[in-house]
């Protein structure tokens with residue numbers, strides 16, 4: 001069925017079209033990396049870090065980062081049970097073991113207390129995913145990391161525009177990754193970025209992303225190790241350049257959409273939207289509505305009502321541990337419980353206030369049926 005209101009879609013202007021056409025017309029031969037280098041420079045400056053590597057996806061950036069950290073067989077990586085599958089796949093590809101812990105019921109992000117409890121002598125990384133744009137409690141995670149000498153890494157795929165105490169998320173941990181998939185706040189169609197202040201991780205990721213060819217290798221076609229290839233194309237990067245030039249506008253529009261929904265739902269105490277903790281900025285990639293336990297409203301009921309009215313709603317991430325590849329961890333009660341009574345609401349840049357009103361009216365009606 002074709003939807004009248006999509007749940008997410010990018011904001012594309014003449015600028016993106018112009019840069020993409022220029023890349024398609026002229027960006028070949030000696031110029032075939034120009035937009036890629038420009039994109040990396042602009043993004044690096046935006047986040048405020050030393051190094052950035054553009055990639056074909058966030059999943060790829062994350063795989064490179066974990067490999068550059070030396071994550072391998074038998075190592076344990078702690079992450080929240082409520083997550084997109086991309087946050088665990090590279091851990092498995094590297095033969096490491098994911099340790100799923102519960103989320104905080106307010107932020108929906110990884111619970112620092114649960115992280116500390118899950119640490120063992122095999123723990124090699126703590127993964128902070130800023131879910132739906134909500135910033136993780138980086139201060140607490142970093143002190144745990146420091147205490148046990150374990151790097152904290154950030155998946156900021158959903159958090160362009162989000163800030164934790166004045167710092168852009170993704171640029172705080174050992175390394176951070178971003179996604180420019182078509183559903184995200186900023187897009188290249190497909191694309192990603194790895195950022196870090198750690199020169200070793202940067203250089204290692206560069207080598208790994210070039211099939212293991214050394215940075216200063218003079219010998220042609222010579223690899224020093226088996227690597228990967230998660231490169232972005234110049235045409236995709238051209239679109240990314242336009243988007244990063246517009247990033248403030250893209251993020252403020254997302255924040256405006258969240259603010260509008262908050263206003264529309266302000267009298268409904270049985271429903272809670274993304275939390276904005278004071279001192280932080282929520283980039284508001286995706287608006288999620290969590291229905292209270294007492295309300296009895298389920299994700300299925302909400303999704304169906306939206307669908308019947310031509311509106312595309314999406315489920316809150318299922319607990320990864322509920323999938324067949326893993327063992328259930330039902331003790332992660334928040335992760336297991338919140339996904340059953342949450343729904344992602346349409347929140348793309350170009351939706352009108354009228355569209356938002358329509359969505360809100362349908363959601364409000366669910367409480368009375």
Ligand SMILES: *Cc1c(COP(=O)(O)O)cnc(C)c1O
Pocket residue numbers: 056057058059060084086087129155157158178179180181191192
């Ligand atoms: C979208 C997303 C990814 C993956 O991004 P791709 O660019 O599709 O690889 C990873 N983590 C989170 C939290 C995401 O939302």
